[in-house]
Amino acid sequence: MNYRYIALTGVIGAALWIAGALAERGAFRDETATETSAASAVAPNVTAFVGVRVFDGARAIPGANVIVADGRIAAMGPDAEVPKGARRVDGAGRTLLPGLIDAHTHVFGDALERALQFGVTTELDMFTDHRFATAMRREQEAGDVPTRADLRSAGTLVTAPGGHGTEYGVSIPTITSPEQAQAFVDARLAEGSDYIKIVYDDGSVYGLQWPTIDRETLAAVVEAAHARDRLALVHMGSQRAARDAIEAGADGLVHVFADSAPEPELVELIAKRRAFVIPTLSVNQSVTGVASGATLPEDAHVAPYLTATEIENLKRAFPTHRGSKARAAHAFDAVRRLNAAGVAILAGTDAPNPGTAHGASVHRELELLVEAGLTPIQALAAATAVPARIFALADRGRIAPGLRADLLLVDSDPTSNIAATRAIVGIWKGGVEVTRQKPSRATTDGGRRRVDARGRVSDFDDGTTRARFGLGWSASTDQMMGGTSTAEMKVVRGGARGTAHALEVIGTVRDGAQFPWAGAIFFPGGRPMEGVNLSAFTELRFWARGDGGTYLVMVFAERFGMVPVEVPFEAGVDWREHVIPFSTFQGLDGRGVRGILFSARPGPDRFAFQIDDVQFR
Amino acid sequence: MTRTSVLATSALARPRRSRLAICALEAWYEFVKTLRLPAYTIPTLSFPAMFYVIFGLGLGVSRPVGETDAATYFVATYGTFGVMGAALFGFGVGVAIERGQGWLLLKRATPMPVTAYFFAKVVMTLLFGTAIVLMLSMLGVVAGGVRLSLGSWLALGSATVFGAMPSCALGLAIGYLAGPNSAVPLVNLIYLPVAFASGLWLPIQFLPTWLQEAAVILPPYHHSQLALAAIGADRGGPIWGHVLVLVGSTGVFLGAAYLAYLRDEGKTYG
Numbered sequence: 007m008n009y010r011y012i013a014l015t016g017v018i019g020a021a022l023w024i025a026g027a028l029a030e031r032g033a034f035r036d037e038t039a040t041e042t043s044a045a046s047a048v049a050p051n052v053t054a055f056v057g058v059r060v061f062d063g064a065r066a067i068p069g070a071n072v073i074v075a076d077g078r079i080a081a082m083g084p085d086a087e088v089p090k091g092a093r094r095v096d097g098a099g100r101t102l103l104p105g106l107i108d109a110h111t112h113v114f115g116d117a118l119e120r121a122l123q124f125g126v127t128t129e130l131d132m133f134t135d136h137r138f139a140t141a142m143r144r145e146q147e148a149g150d151v152p153t154r155a156d157l158r159s160a161g162t163l164v165t166a167p168g169g170h171g172t173e174y175g176v177s178i179p180t181i182t183s184p185e186q187a188q189a190f191v192d193a194r195l196a197e198g199s200d201y202i203k204i205v206y207d208d209g210s211v212y213g214l215q216w217p218t219i220d221r222e223t224l225a226a227v228v229e230a231a232h233a234r235d236r237l238a239l240v241h242m243g244s245q246r247a248a249r250d251a252i253e254a255g256a257d258g259l260v261h262v263f264a265d266s267a268p269e270p271e272l273v274e275l276i277a278k279r280r281a282f283v284i285p286t287l288s289v290n291q292s293v294t295g296v297a298s299g300a301t302l303p304e305d306a307h308v309a310p311y312l313t314a315t316e317i318e319n320l321k322r323a324f325p326t327h328r329g330s331k332a333r334a335a336h337a338f339d340a341v342r343r344l345n346a347a348g349v350a351i352l353a354g355t356d357a358p359n360p361g362t363a364h365g366a367s368v369h370r371e372l373e374l375l376v377e378a379g380l381t382p383i384q385a386l387a388a389a390t391a392v393p394a395r396i397f398a399l400a401d402r403g404r405i406a407p408g409l410r411a412d413l414l415l416v417d418s419d420p421t422s423n424i425a426a427t428r429a430i431v432g433i434w435k436g437g438v439e440v441t442r443q444k445p446s447r448a449t450t451d452g453g454r455r456r457v458d459a460r461g462r463v464s465d466f467d468d469g470t471t472r473a474r475f476g477l478g479w480s481a482s483t484d485q486m487m488g489g490t491s492t493a494e495m496k497v498v499r500g501g502a503r504g505t506a507h508a509l510e511v512i513g514t515v516r517d518g519a520q521f522p523w524a525g526a527i528f529f530p531g532g533r534p535m536e537g538v539n540l541s542a543f544t545e546l547r548f549w550a551r552g553d554g555g556t557y558l559v560m561v562f563a564e565r566f567g568m569v570p571v572e573v574p575f576e577a578g579v580d581w582r583e584h585v586i587p588f589s590t591f592q593g594l595d596g597r598g599v600r601g602i603l604f605s606a607r608p609g610p611d612r613f614a615f616q617i618d619d620v621q622f623r
Numbered sequence: 624m625t626r627t628s629v630l631a632t633s634a635l636a637r638p639r640r641s642r643l644a645i646c647a648l649e650a651w652y653e654f655v656k657t658l659r660l661p662a663y664t665i666p667t668l669s670f671p672a673m674f675y676v677i678f679g680l681g682l683g684v685s686r687p688v689g690e691t692d693a694a695t696y697f698v699a700t701y702g703t704f705g706v707m708g709a710a711l712f713g714f715g716v717g718v719a720i721e722r723g724q725g726w727l728l729l730k731r732a733t734p735m736p737v738t739a740y741f742f743a744k745v746v747m748t749l750l751f752g753t754a755i756v757l758m759l760s761m762l763g764v765v766a767g768g769v770r771l772s773l774g775s776w777l778a779l780g781s782a783t784v785f786g787a788m789p790s791c792a793l794g795l796a797i798g799y800l801a802g803p804n805s806a807v808p809l810v811n812l813i814y815l816p817v818a819f820a821s822g823l824w825l826p827i828q829f830l831p832t833w834l835q836e837a838a839v840i841l842p843p844y845h846h847s848q849l850a851l852a853a854i855g856a857d858r859g860g861p862i863w864g865h866v867l868v869l870v871g872s873t874g875v876f877l878g879a880a881y882l883a884y885l886r887d888e889g890k891t892y893g
Contacts, residue, residue, distance in 0.1 A: 012878045019874025023842075026867030030839040030848070030860040444859075472768075532770070 052080075053411075053437065054088040058097020059419060063104055063391030063404030065383065066421040072102055074411040077150060077437035082405055100431055101419050104390040104405050105412030108368050109284045109397075110260050110354025114138055117357070117364040118154035123311055123442055124365030125433045127412035128156045128402060130354070130393065132239070132260055133171060136161035136197040143198060152438035155365075158397060160239070161199035164190065164227050168217040170205045170241070174521060174569055181219060184226035191230035201237040201397070202227065203260065206251055211243035211265045212293060213327030225254035237397070243332065245272050258282040258396070260354065262344075264290050264337035273343045282350035282396055283341075287374035290337035292361030295326040299361045299370055307428035308366050313445040314533055316363035324360050325565055342379035350396060351380065353389035358568075369428045382424040411437040461543050461622035463528060466497050466507040476538065477529035479509065482603060484523050491515045491524035493606075501618045502549035502581040508618035517608040523560075524613075525605030528620065534601070537564040541596035543622035545587045550604075552577025552615030558605045559584075561591045564598030572605075577615040585623075596622075646739045653743035654750060663712060667751060668758065671705030674824070675759050680767050688826045691856040694767025696826060698759050699850040702783040704823040705755035707843055710748045710790035711797075711810050717744060718798025719806035722887065741795075748791055752784040771854060778853035786846035789869055792876030799883035823847055827858065842872040 055072040060082065071086040072079060081087070088094065105127025111117065113131040121129050131139060139159035146156055165171040167180040181190050191202055206224050209216035219227075224240070231238035232255065239258050240251035244265040249272055251259060259276075262285035276283065291298035299320030302308045312320070345351055353375060355367035362370075368389060375385040394403020402410045417429035433440040458474040471479040481495040493513035501508040513524040530538040546559065557577050560570035571591045575584045588594040602620075606613035657663055679697030688696040721727045730740060760776070763769035771779065794810070801809045818824060820834055821844035827835055838844040845865040851857040852865075 012881050015874045016878035019871040019876075019878065022867045022871025023840075023875060024871075026845065026864040026869075026871060027839045029864030029867070030845065030858075031836065 052089050052092040053095060053434070053439075054092040055095045055097045055102050055413075055415065056088060058095075058415070059101040059421070060405055061101060061103045061383070061386055061390075061421055062406060063394070064387060066101075066419075071097075072405060072413075074413070074434070074437045077411055079405060079407055079409050079411050081407055095415065095432070097415075099418065101416050101421065101426070102405065103386060103414040103416065103420065103427070104394075104403055105410075105414055105433070105435065106368050106389045106427075107353075107393040107399070107403060108355055108357070108364075108371075108389070109352040109393045110286050111357050111364060112359075113142070113157055113159065113364075116154075118142065118157060120313075120316070120363070121155040121357075121365040122153065122433065122435060122440055124308075124368065125414035125416075125427070125430055126155050126365045126368050127414075127433075127435050128158070128393075128399065129364070130397060131157060131159035132203050132241070132354075132356075133160055133163040136194075136199065140198045150436040150438070152435050152440070155435075158200045158399070159198070160201055160203035161194055161197050163203045163205055163241075164194070164219070165205040166217045166219045166223075169219065170207050170209065170216050181223060181227070184222045187223065187226035187230040188233065191227060191234060191236075195234055195236065199236075201239060202231040203239045203241065204228070204251075204256075205241045206247050207241055207243050208247075209243075210329075211263075211331050212324075213329035213331075221250050221254070224250060228255045245269060248272060249275065252276055252279050252281050255279075256281060258284065258352075260284045261286050261356075262290060262337050262340045264293075264333055264340070265331040267336055268340040268343050270343070273340070273347050273349070276344060277347040277349050280350075282352060282392075283344055284352040284354035285337065285341045285344075285375070285378070286354045286356040286371070287334075287337055287341065287378060288362050288367050288371050289324075289356040289359050290332070291334045291374070292323045292359065293326075293332050294330070294334050295323045296334065297321050297323040297361045298374070299363060299367055302363070302366050302370055305428055307430065308369065310444045311442060312363065312366060315535065316366065318537075319358060320361060320363050320366070322360040322564070338374075338378040341375065345378070345380055345384065350392050351375065351384070351388045352393045352396065353385065369425075372424050372427055376424045383421050385424055386420060386427075411435075457530065457538060457540065457542070461540075463530075463620040463622065464509070465505060465619050466501060466509050467505050469497055469507055471495065471497060471509060473528060476531055477534060479526050479528050480534075481511070481513075482523070482525060482527040482605075483513070484515075484521060489516065489522055491522055493524035493526070495526045498616065502551075502583070503619075505618065508549075508616045510614065510616045511604065511606075512612060512614045513606065514612050515606045515608045522608045523603070523605040525557075525603055526617070527601050527603040529601050530599055535562060537598035537600050539597050540588075540599045540622055543588070543596055545585055545623050546602065546620075547583060547585050547623055548604075548620040549581050549583050549618040550575060550577045550615060551579060551581045553613060554578055555609070555613055555615070556607065557613075557615055558603075558607060559586060560603040560605055561594060562600040562603070563591075563594055564600065565594075566592070570601075570603060581618070583619075642736060642739075645735055646742045649735065649739040649743040650746040653747045657713070657717075657747055657751070663716070667705070667709045667712060668755060670708065671701045671755050672758055672762065674704065675701040675762055676766075678824070679763070688828070688856065691854060692767075692769075694763050695769045695771070695854055696851070696856050698763045698767075698769060699779060699783065699854055699856065700823045700826070700847050702756045702759050702779070703786065703821075703843065703847040703850050704818050705759070706748075706752035706783050706787045707790045707818065707823070707846065708814060709751040709755060710787040711794045711814050712807075713748045713751065714744055714791050714794025715797035715801070715810045716794075716806045718795060719801045720803045722798065723803025745791060748787065749784060752787055753780070756780050756783050775853055779850055782846075782849040782853050786849050786869060789842040789846070789872040789876055792873045792880060796876050796880035796883050799880055799887050817841055817843055820844075821847055842868055845869055 053074040060067045060070045070084050073081040073086050106125050107128040108126050109130045110132050111129045113134050142157045162178050163171045204227050208218045228238040237257045239260050240256040241260050242248050245263045248263045288298040302320050303317045353371045355362050355371050357364045357367050372385045391403045402412050413434040415431040418426045420426035462474050464473045481493045483491045483493045495511050497507050498510040511526045515522050515524045556574050558572045560572040562570045573590050588596050821841045845868040848857045849865045
């Protein structure tokens with residue numbers, strides 16, 4: 007062979023080798039660059055968006071330069087000078103938007119991280135554990151948090167005993183009379199609430215019956231909030247309730263009424279009082295049994311960034327009830343008329359309710375707002391400048407010198423085609439570029455793992471916490487929701503009926519979290535909280551013993567949403583078998599079972615119980 | 624006997640069909656020979672398994688590595704480690720020893736095409752590589768609760784086995800450069816540190832940052848990233864980048880091997 011061919015092979019090989027290594031290094035560099043800036047909070051260098059269409063919060067400006075330095079917007083305009091050494095981001099054919107603001111969410115767990123992955127840089131929460139909100143706020147104030155959206159929160163909502171908001175299984179303070187209003191509001195502000203959210207809804211719109219506060223209490227709470235210079239926001243579902251709220255002086259409605267065709271006088275009243283509306287069309291649609299988010303997992307721009315749980319939730323709708331008056335058409339009609347009357351409309355998703363996901367759903371809500379008659383520019387303003395103005399977020403919501411560099415760069419032009427907000431090129435929060443991650447979903451096929459034909463779950467006799475199907479057992483506490491309860495789980499000798507082993511759970515449930523719990527959970531699916539069809543069985547059987555306390559079996563199922571249905575059982579000194587028909591769990595038919603949690607109840611002492619021979623029959 | 628009749632009956636005038644048969648036969652003998660060489664078989668098969676049991680299973684199967692559990696993650700990295708070793712030792716030490724014994728010389732004197740010799744080694748490496756991957760996969764499934772879709776298993780297996788191309792080529796170069804006694808230490812001197820720096824022992828994320836950055840130049844790093852990509856645990860670099868490095872470095876090593884081969888031919892026959 008000629009040496010020339012060898013040399014050629016060597017040179018081409020070396021070139022390919024180096025090219026591949028550089029490609030990897032490039033990808034890897036991006037990753038570490040964000041990590042280091044996240045870790046050390048070093049002031050980011052200057053970034054320049056060059057020749058980009060800018061939506062500044064009110065209008066589209068073609069061919070502008072936006073200069074970002076030290077996490078703030080330094081200059082913006084067609085003539086803004088690009089400093090030497092700036093990191094240049096090509097803006098040709100792209101649009102730069104202010105980071106999006108979702109004006110109606112419920113924030114817990116990793117909601118804020120998930121929101122940021124889709125360009126939502128601020129979430130306005132409308133009811134969560136105030137301790138969680140306080141923790142988030144504290145970190146936010148200590149320094150910029152470049153890995154998750156910023157939070158403003160209503161903390162604990164204002165509702166009647168047994169009213170909407172209390173059904174999540176935990177005691178929250180409630181209100182019964184106007185006299186309590188000021189003290190109640192002051193207590194919320196002491197907990198850190200940024201604004202006051204009031205539930206004024208008897209459930210009748212959805213065919214349900216909920217206790218609710220009366221008109222006088224509503225008015226008193228609104229007044230109490232105003233006395234402290236805070237916004238009073240009202241959850242309602244009907245036009246009558248909306249009228250009461252606006253007449254009581256409410257600043258805004260956090261949903262839109264959908265019980266009947268909108269009355270012109272009500273629309274006029276809202277416009278005259280300069281109240282605003284966060285329609286949450288996403289849930290208006292889901293509440294009528296149509297999963298509003300079902301199209302998102304089919305969108306090639308969105309799908310790769312969704313987690314499996316989010317996809318599942320996006321495809322779900324609320325269960326509908328007989329006698330429901332809610333119609334999506336009324337909601338769309340109301341938004342159309344409100345917008346025409348000049349009422350400020352804000353984009354809110356009510357994530358993570360059925361049919362929604364934090365972050366992704368804002369893009370769907372924008373689309374729905376355009377369907378309801380907003381222009382794309384109005385819709386974009388509804389998710390940027392308008393909520394920033396109304397919630398007094400003076401440092402964000404627009405692209406202007408001096409404001410936070412919370413930015414979203416997308417391909418093409420959402421000011422003419424709203425769906426373009428999904429074609430995300432890059433996300434910056436406080437000037438720091440966000441690394442988008444594609445959650446890995448390809449690693450397990452556990453979801454198809456077969457349910458044991460005889461319904462056996464675990465007898466623990468192999469000395470492990472493994473189960474015959476599903477993910478097996480894990481300790482579970484309210485720590486994931488900001489609580490402080492603890493639980494330890496281990497397999498111990500001495501099972502029921504003389505068998506070798508049983509599962510022991512020891513811990514403490516501290517009252518204080520929104521939903522206090524601690525115990526052991528069995529996931530029947532291949533992923534945590536994946537629904538599995540157990541309708542071949544009709545009852546849950548298990549043996550239990552313990553410290554004599556009363557414990558709870560909690561069943562999570564798709565039709566219950568995120569709220570489990572619980573049944574108590576006694577764990578005495580001696581082993582005893584418990585047989586609980588599925589129907590005891592609010593008529594559960596065995597379909598879509600996500601998890602079975604054996605939990606202790608709140609109490610001052612450590613709890614200890616053992617379970618064995620868990621099976622479905 | 625006349626000169627013509629010798630040519631007519633010898634393998635030199637063999638019909639084309641039998642070249643395949645020669646290759647297959649040579650591959651079979653290579654396989655049988657290797658199987659009977661415990662010095663190769665035992666370390667090649669047992670080291671990856673041992674490491675996998677210690678690190679993949681021993682440290683807790685459900686311990687997370689990034690978004691994947693340890694049991695699944697280490698099937699990919701120790702699989703890569705094992706297949707890489709099979710290739711380096713099979714080629715590097717195999718060729719060096721056979722050269723030293725004069726076995727190659729003897730083979731060159733037979734009418735067997737020289738390609739059959741290399742073909743046999745490649746087949747043998749693929750077989751051992753497949754055996755290593757199967758062994759780790761079975762360990763993972765049985766003892767580590769590893770569950771993958773069929774597609775992921777196939778992608779993982781083929782990435783792990785075929786990603787060993789550069790290691791085969793490098794082994795070949797070493798085999799022609801090193802003497803029969805120096806080949807083993809030389810291969811180990813390259814194999815073990817490079818495997819470590821490529822994240823085959825400990826996940827790459829656990830290494831110091833400078834090493835993580837330097838690793839992108841190492842072909843085994845890309846080999847393991849391809850395998851990890853099959854289970855969604857790679858670092859997110861483009862697949863084509865890995866393929867470029869593997870193909871490119873194979874080319875470079877083959878070029879080096881050919882130079883070494885010419886040098887060797889010069890020494891032996893020149």
